[in-house]
Amino acid sequence: xxxxxxxxxxxxxxxxxxxxxxxxxxxxxxxxxxxxxxxxxxxxxxxxxxxxxxxxxxxxxxxxxxxxxxxxxxxxxxxxxxxxxxxxxxxxxxxxxxxxxxxxxxxxxxxxxxxxxxxxxxxxxxxxxxxxxxxxxxxxxxxxxxxxxxxxxxxxxxxxxxxxxxxxxxxxxxxxxxxxxxxxxxxxxxxxxxxxxxxxxxxxxxxxxxxxxxxxxxxxxxxxxxxxxxxxxxxxxxxxxxxxxxxxxxxxxxxxxxxxxxxxxxxxxxxxxxxxxxxxxxxxxxxxxxxxxxxxxxxxxxxxxxxxxxxxxxxxxxxxxxxxxxxxxxxxxxxxxxxxxxxxxxxxxxxxxxxxxxxxxxxxxxxxxxxxxxxxxxxxxxxxxxxxxxxxxxx
Ligand SMILES: C[S@@+](CC[C@H](N)C(=O)[O-])C[C@H]1O[C@@H](n2cnc3c(N)ncnc32)[C@H](O)[C@@H]1O
Numbered sequence: 001x002x003x004x005x006x007x008x009x010x011x012x013x014x015x016x017x018x019x020x021x022x023x024x025x026x027x028x029x030x031x032x033x034x035x036x037x038x039x040x041x042x043x044x045x046x047x048x049x050x051x052x053x054x055x056x057x058x059x060x061x062x063x064x065x066x067x068x069x070x071x072x073x074x075x076x077x078x079x080x081x082x083x084x085x086x087x088x089x090x091x092x093x094x095x096x097x098x099x100x101x102x103x104x105x106x107x108x109x110x111x112x113x114x115x116x117x118x119x120x121x122x123x124x125x126x127x128x129x130x131x132x133x134x135x136x137x138x139x140x141x142x143x144x145x146x147x148x149x150x151x152x153x154x155x156x157x158x159x160x161x162x163x164x165x166x167x168x169x170x171x172x173x174x175x176x177x178x179x180x181x182x183x184x185x186x187x188x189x190x191x192x193x194x195x196x197x198x199x200x201x202x203x204x205x206x207x208x209x210x211x212x213x214x215x216x217x218x219x220x221x222x223x224x225x226x227x228x229x230x231x232x233x234x235x236x237x238x239x240x241x242x243x244x245x246x247x248x249x250x251x252x253x254x255x256x257x258x259x260x261x262x263x264x265x266x267x268x269x270x271x272x273x274x275x276x277x278x279x280x281x282x283x284x285x286x287x288x289x290x291x292x293x294x295x296x297x298x299x300x301x302x303x304x305x306x307x308x309x310x311x312x313x314x315x316x317x318x319x320x321x322x323x324x325x326x327x328x329x330x331x332x333x334x335x336x337x338x339x340x341x342x343x344x345x346x347x348x349x350x351x352x353x354x355x356x357x358x359x360x361x362x363x364x365x366x367x368x369x370x371x372x373x374x375x376x377x378x379x380x381x382x383x384x385x386x387x388x389x390x391x392x393x394x395x
Contacts, residue, residue, distance in 0.1 A: 144176060255307075257297070
């Protein structure tokens with residue numbers, strides 16, 4: 001970085017002078033799922049092997065270091081922000097198009113208690129004890145809000161037409177399905193997962209099933225849209241899953257995957273060798289040793305092509321690691337992303353680093369403290385690339 005916002009990472013060369021391509025997605029949010037008039041179709045999906053990174057953003061903004069923000073090097077959500085977000089089992093769904101997660105400048109992190117969907121008898125219950133499992137589920141629900149914030153409140157970006165049957169694989173807490181069902185009462189949405197952690201009470205047009213997406217797909221009907229989010233590393237053979245999904249889509253229907261790309265990237269030299277950089281490298285390498293590929297999300301386009309899908313579109317977004325960049329929206333996004341990262345890092349790391357990496361639990365915790373400190377440092381300009389790939393089944 002030359003001190004004027006010019007990145008020195010050669011893979012980010014086109015960002016020089018902050019000439020990041022941004023698009024006003026917000027202007028198109030009124031029609032759920034309709035494409036931006038300025039869709040990215042010109043860049044390669046090879047990421048980061050090419051020198052091209054396209055960045056979508058819900059508002060007109062530039063990815064640029066905020067040089068004027070001298071108040072503190074620490075950009076820390078846990079000390080300065082209060083988070084309110086809906087959970088998969090909360091009654092309080094706001095399905096308005098203008099939705100944006102709220103933050104306030106005082107207080108500590110607050111989340112809504114997990115309650116049975118539309119079970120009014122439980123309205124006054126105190127928040128349930130947060131177990132380890134609940135904590136991860138709360139994080140997934142927070143991450144759902146982060147994706148909505150990233151995509152201008154859209155649940156999917158594929159330019160779909162009428163949606164009758166929709167499938168969400170690896171649905172987790174089921175929050176995407178529940179919100180989709182509430183927004184689209186004319187559709188039926190099915191969520192599948194290995195784990196039955198979804199709420200029992202759901203909207204009438206939403207059902208959940210335990211299913212392994214890597215097994216043979218035996219649904220009784222085809223789908224207008226198959227969706228999957230943050231599934232990188234879940235599958236031993238992601239191409240097989242994408243092939244099964246393609247076979248289960250109606251002609252003219254869409255497959256859409258939304259994901260984080262690991263390892264994270266640096267906007268400039270401040271990221272190189274940082275603890276976040278080291279953590280990403282270590283995690284990807286250990287997962288590979290354990291037979292899991294944490295980085296396959298960057299190859300979704302090729303997999304969609306290999307499955308025979310057409311009209312493939314790929315879009316890129318960023319989650320800065322801390323509020324190091326200019327612009328109110330990116331700062332807000334970064335605070336949500338940072339909380340997501342800080343809350344999720346131990347769960348992602350512990351088993352791999354102890355069982356595969358041979359580290360003791362104490363060594364892992366000590367290392368993760370340094371990674372967390374780095375992730376709070378506004379002088380370290382890292383970001384998580386977010387990718388959305390959409391493909392249509394030929395009619
Ligand atoms: C990171 S979570 C993402 C949850 C959800 N898609 C979201 O965005 O909130 C990954 C989910 O995929 C599920 N999963 C992993 N492997 C799977 C498989 N082979 N078939 C179905 N679900 C799977 C896990 O149980 C977990 O709930």
